[in-house]
Every structure is written in C-alpha cells, then in structure tokens.
Amino acid sequence: MVERRTFFSVALPHAILMIGVLIVFFPVWLAVVASTWDPATIINGQLGLLPGPYGAENYSRILFSGASSSTREPVWSMMTNSFVMAVGVAVGKIFISLLSAFAIVYYRFPFRMAVFWFIFITLMLPVEVRIFPTYKIVADLGFLDTYQGLIIPLIASATGTLLFRQFFMTVPDELLEASKIDAAGPFRFFKDTLLPLSLTTMAALFVIQFIYGWNQYLWPLLITTRDSMQTIVIGIRKMITTQDALTEWQLAMATAVLALLPPVIVVVAMQRLFVKGLVETEK
Amino acid sequence: MEKRAVYAGVSTPALLLIPQLAIIVIFFYLPAGQAVWQSFQLQDAFGLSTIFVGFENYRDLFTRPEYLHALGVTVVFSALVAFFSLSIALLLAVMANKQIAGAGVYKTLLIWPYAVAPAIAGVLWLFLFQPSMGMVARWLQWAGIDWNPLLDGTHAMILVVLASTWKQISYNFLFFLAGLQSIPHSLIEASAIDGAKPMRRFWTIVFPLLSPTTFYLIVVNVVYVFFDTFGIIDAVTHGGPASATTTLVFKVYNDGRSGGDLGSSAAQSVILMIIVIALTAIQFRYIERKVNY
Numbered sequence: 001m002v003e004r005r006t007f008f009s010v011a012l013p014h015a016i017l018m019i020g021v022l023i024v025f026f027p028v029w030l031a032v033v034a035s036t037w038d039p040a041t042i043i044n045g046q047l048g049l050l051p052g053p054y055g056a057e058n059y060s061r062i063l064f065s066g067a068s069s070s071t072r073e074p075v076w077s078m079m080t081n082s083f084v085m086a087v088g089v090a091v092g093k094i095f096i097s098l099l100s101a102f103a104i105v106y107y108r109f110p111f112r113m114a115v116f117w118f119i120f121i122t123l124m125l126p127v128e129v130r131i132f133p134t135y136k137i138v139a140d141l142g143f144l145d146t147y148q149g150l151i152i153p154l155i156a157s158a159t160g161t162l163l164f165r166q167f168f169m170t171v172p173d174e175l176l177e178a179s180k181i182d183a184a185g186p187f188r189f190f191k192d193t194l195l196p197l198s199l200t201t202m203a204a205l206f207v208i209q210f211i212y213g214w215n216q217y218l219w220p221l222l223i224t225t226r227d228s229m230q231t232i233v234i235g236i237r238k239m240i241t242t243q244d245a246l247t248e249w250q251l252a253m254a255t256a257v258l259a260l261l262p263p264v265i266v267v268v269a270m271q272r273l274f275v276k277g278l279v280e281t282e283k
Numbered sequence: 284m285e286k287r288a289v290y291a292g293v294s295t296p297a298l299l300l301i302p303q304l305a306i307i308v309i310f311f312y313l314p315a316g317q318a319v320w321q322s323f324q325l326q327d328a329f330g331l332s333t334i335f336v337g338f339e340n341y342r343d344l345f346t347r348p349e350y351l352h353a354l355g356v357t358v359v360f361s362a363l364v365a366f367f368s369l370s371i372a373l374l375l376a377v378m379a380n381k382q383i384a385g386a387g388v389y390k391t392l393l394i395w396p397y398a399v400a401p402a403i404a405g406v407l408w409l410f411l412f413q414p415s416m417g418m419v420a421r422w423l424q425w426a427g428i429d430w431n432p433l434l435d436g437t438h439a440m441i442l443v444v445l446a447s448t449w450k451q452i453s454y455n456f457l458f459f460l461a462g463l464q465s466i467p468h469s470l471i472e473a474s475a476i477d478g479a480k481p482m483r484r485f486w487t488i489v490f491p492l493l494s495p496t497t498f499y500l501i502v503v504n505v506v507y508v509f510f511d512t513f514g515i516i517d518a519v520t521h522g523g524p525a526s527a528t529t530t531l532v533f534k535v536y537n538d539g540r541s542g543g544d545l546g547s548s549a550a551q552s553v554i555l556m557i558i559v560i561a562l563t564a565i566q567f568r569y570i571e572r573k574v575n576y
Contacts (some may be wrong), residue, residue: 042416137309180288217517218517260403
C-alpha cells in the first residue's frame with residue numbers, strides 16, 4: 001500500500017465488490033427462489049426474495065417425470081446426455097491432442113511443420129461458421145441423434161494440441177535422454193514420464209472442455225431431434241414458450257438451476273485448474 | 284524452439300497423428316471448404332442443378348437491407364457488450380487487487396458465471412425482465428417505463444446486452460486481475476513519490492500498462508458476442524422483435540434452417556469466417572506485446 005490506509009480506502013473496495021457480487025448472484029438467486037414456488041405466485045408477480053415451500057415437489061417432478069406441457073423428457077435423462085457429451089468432448093480432445101502433440105514434438109518426420117500448421121489453422125474457426133456443411137456430413141455419416149454426432153465434431157480443433165505442445169516443450173531434454181539410456185522405447189517414455197508430468201495440464205484442459213461441452217447450444221439444437229437425446233441446455237429452451245401463459249416458470253427455473261450447477265461446481269471446486277486452463281488455452 | 288533429443292521414424296508419428304488429422308479433415312476442412320465452394324454457386328429452386336456464379340452471392344448479400352441490418356445489429360451489440368463488460372470487470376479487478384481482506388473470496392464469488400451456458404444466462408435474465416411477471420420489469424413499470432422487450436426492439440437489445448455482459452464479466456475480471464498483478468509495484472510507488480494521486484496513477488501508469496490485456500480482451504469479447512451469444516438471443520428474443528436482435532450468426536442459422544438459398548447461406552458463413560480470421564490475426568499481433576501472466 002502506497003497511501004496511508006483510511007476507513008474510506010478500505011471500505012470503498014469492499015462496497016464496490018459487494019455490489020458486484022450481489023449483481024452477479026441476483027439472477028441466479030431469483031431462479032432458485034422461483035424454483036421453490038408454485039406457478040400462481042410467479043404468474044401474479046408476487047414472488048419475493050425468499051424461497052417457498054414447493055422446492056421438493058418442483059425438483060422431483062422435473063427430474064423424474066418432466067415438465068408436462070412442453071417436453072415429457074425427465075430432466076434427469078437430459079443431464080445424463082449433457083454429462084456424456086461434456087465428458088466425451090473433454091476426454092476425446094485430450095486423447096487426440098496428447099497423441100498428436102507427442103508426435104509433433106518428439107518425432108522428426110517429413111512435413112512436420114506442415115502438419116503442425118494444418119492443425120493450427122483449425123484454431124481460428126468456431127463450429128458456428130461451418131455449421132450447415134458440418135451438419136450435412138454428420139447426417140451422411142448417420143450420426144444425427146447420437147452421442148458421437150454430438151461429440152466428435154466439437155473435438156475438431158487445435159486448442160488441446162497447442163497446449164500440450166507448449167507443455168512438452170518445457171519438459172527437459174535430459175528426461176528423454178535418460179529414458180533412451182535406460183533402453184525405454186517411445187511408448188514407455190510417453191506412458192511413464194510424459195503422462196505423469198502432464199497430469200495438471202490434462203486436468204486444466206479437462207475443466208475447460210467439460211464446461212465447453214456442457215454449455216454447447218447451437219450444435220445439439222441442430223443435430224438432436226429425439227427428446228431422449230436432448231441436452232439440458234436445449235431442454236430448458238423448449239420449456240420457455242413464446243406464449244408466456246404456457247411457460248411453467250417454476251419448472252423452467254428449477255431446470256435452469258440444475259443446468260448451471262454442474263459446471264459452476266466444477267469451476268468453484270477446481271478454481272486453480274480452471275484459471276490455469278483458461279489462461280493457457282486462450283493464449 | 285526444437286527438442287535436442289528426438290525419435291526417428293515415420294510410421295509411428297503417422298499413426299499418432301491419424302485420429303486428430305482424420306477428425307479435423309472430416310469435420311473441419313471438408314465443411315469449411317464446402318461452405319467456400321457453395322458460396323460461389325447458385326442452385327436452382329429444386330436443387331437439381333448448380334452453376335458457378337463467382338462473387339454474385341456476396342454482391343447480392345450486401346445489397347440486401349436485412350443483411351446490412353444484421354451486420355449493424357452485430358456491431359452495436361458487440362460494442363455495447365465489450366464496453367460494459369470490460370469497464371465493470373476492470374473496476375472490480377482494480378478493487379480486488381487492493382490489499383483488502385477476503386480478496387480471494389471475492390474472486391471466487393465473481394468468476395463462476397463463466398460456467399453458466401449463454402442460453403441459461405439468457406433465460407435467467409428473461410425471467411427478471413419478462414414484462415408480465417418479471418421482478419425487475421415490474422419495478423420498471425412502477426417507475427412509469429412501458430417496459431416490453433417482446434414488442435420494443437430497444438428493450439430487447441438492452442435485455443440481451445445485459446445477459447451477455449453479465450456472463451462475460453467473470454472472464455474479463457480474471458484477465459484484468461492477472462494483468463494488474465503483473466504490474467511491478469515499484470512503478471506505482473515511484474509515481475506516488477512523485478506526488479501522483481491514486482486516480483492519476485491509475486490513468487497514467489496502470490491503465491497504459493494494462494493495454495495489452497485490454498486489447499486482447501476486446502478481441503475476445505467481440506468474438507464472444509459474434510458466436511457465443513447465439514444461445515442468449517435464441518432463448519430470449521429469437522432475433523426479434525422485427526429483427527432488432529438478429530445478429531449475423533443468428534441470421535445464418537435462421538436462413539439455413541428455413542432451407543432455400545444454399546449459396547447465400549454459404550456466403551454468409553464465409554463472411555463470418557473472414558471476420559474471425561481477421562480478429563484472430565489482430566489478436567496474434569498483440570500477443571507478442573502482451574504482459575506475462
């Protein structure tokens with residue numbers, strides 16, 4: 001601290017940060033509150049800031065039997081789909097990028113740099129800009145309404161490869177030399193030396209990709225038509241009908257809370273890995 | 284930078300690269316190439332024959348008022364979200380960077396909205412601002428404002444900007460905080476010794492030193508608004524009322540889904556690709572000058 005600490009110089013930051021935290025929490029808190037009331041209270045605009053007595057009823061209804069008017073699919077099964085998709089995207093990306101980064105960093109082969117650039121370019125274009133041609137390819141492969149259709153096209157990018165390449169570059173050469181002296185082959189080196197060293201990087205990438213996969217919207221919206229393949233983010237979208245009278249807000253809000261909880265828990269519980277992943281993948 | 288010790292051989296690295304290369308060829312290069320190819324073609328009404336038309340699809344797009352309108356909406360939308368989310372995040376980061384008790388707790392409490400899906404963020408804010416029963420909407424109506432985002436384009440825009448900003452603050456906050464923490468304390472002290480007051484120190488020392496972070500974040504925020512806010516718009520306004528919140532990505536989706544003009548839809552995709560590539564190129568230019576985290 002450069003200045004003398006006055007009451008003002010300590011209280012002001014606290015006040016501003018608290019207002020920030022309140023604003024950030026407000027919409028989520030209200031969703032939690034709404035998810036514990038009955039429809040009449042909400043429709044009449046009598047919703048206060050405190051939870052009501054209908055929480056257990058609302059949550060058990062959407063989790064196991066589904067909201068009635070819009071979709072009959074229980075939220076439980078939507079959450080399973082989201083979970084499979086998020087883990088699939090995270091694991092798939094880590095798997096393919098570990099292998100390709102290992103090849104690019106630890107092997108000398110013709111066109112190595114060309115291959116690197118070929119992968120690198122995919123960093124630039126998000127799936128949204130090539131959405132319909134990708135849809136057509138996925139349809140031709142018969143992947144509509146399948147987990148592989150949800151997952152594989154989202155793996156097609158270079159973020160993981162670059163991250164692992166960057167990390168492998170920092171691994172001392174002596175380790176490989178030592179491993180060669182011990183007559184260990186490349187797979188042995190990969191499995192026994194490189195993988196254990198990469199665990200933190202893998203975990204950080206997992207956190208980021210899990211959130212990315214769980215929160216996908218446009219892609220699942222396009223390629224899933226059967227209710228049983230819906231992810232939870234798509235499911236909630238279908239509960240909000242344009243005729244407001246038909247929207248069961250208490251159920252929609254309960255679903256929203258369930259949809260945002262898993263990724264938020266991941267961020268809060270693994271904050272260090274999350275920050276590491278965020279800063280390093282985006283660089 | 285190259286490794287000193289490496290393995291030889293061609294077949295092993297080829298095998299290792301196959302999964303990644305296969306996936307990016309099939310799901311990246313093929314569709315991206317197809318979009319480019321289709322954007323130069325015109326298809327007849329029945330999809331039976333196509334002819335090569337050069338840049339006609341592009342020329343056609345830029346003469347259509349609704350496309351130019353979507354472009355304008357996207358620019359305004361990105362500018363507003365970037366401005367508000369960056370300013371608020373910077374203010375919070377500066378406060379959290381002061382040596383106060385509980386700074387770490389504030390950080391945790393502020394970063395989690397990053398994990399909320401855009402569509403969910405949209406639904407949360409829609410619930411607050413829904414004209415007939417939303418809590419904030421009722422406050423506004425008591426205050427005499429005829430609030431209705433379902434009918435009023437400006438209101439709809441305010442709503443999607445709010446939801447998008449709310450979600451993006453956490454990301455900007457994290458990067459600003461990291462940027463602030465990397466500024467050497469001696470610089471601040473030196474300037475304090477020269478008699479500069481806190482505000483002056485901020486604008487003449489801290490803010491200029493943060494500019495690499497700020498530039499980087501501006502690009503990231505614009506990319507975010509272009510692509511990730513699709514979920515917010517689709518959940519909250521469906522691009523309406525009267526296309527007041529139809530962004531370029533939303534238009535690609537809407538036009539493509541209703542079928543019809545394949546070439547025009549492809550041309551829209553290609554324009555988006557060019558925009559992202561340009562933004563990424565700008566971002567990479569600034570990376571070298573960026574502060575280290």
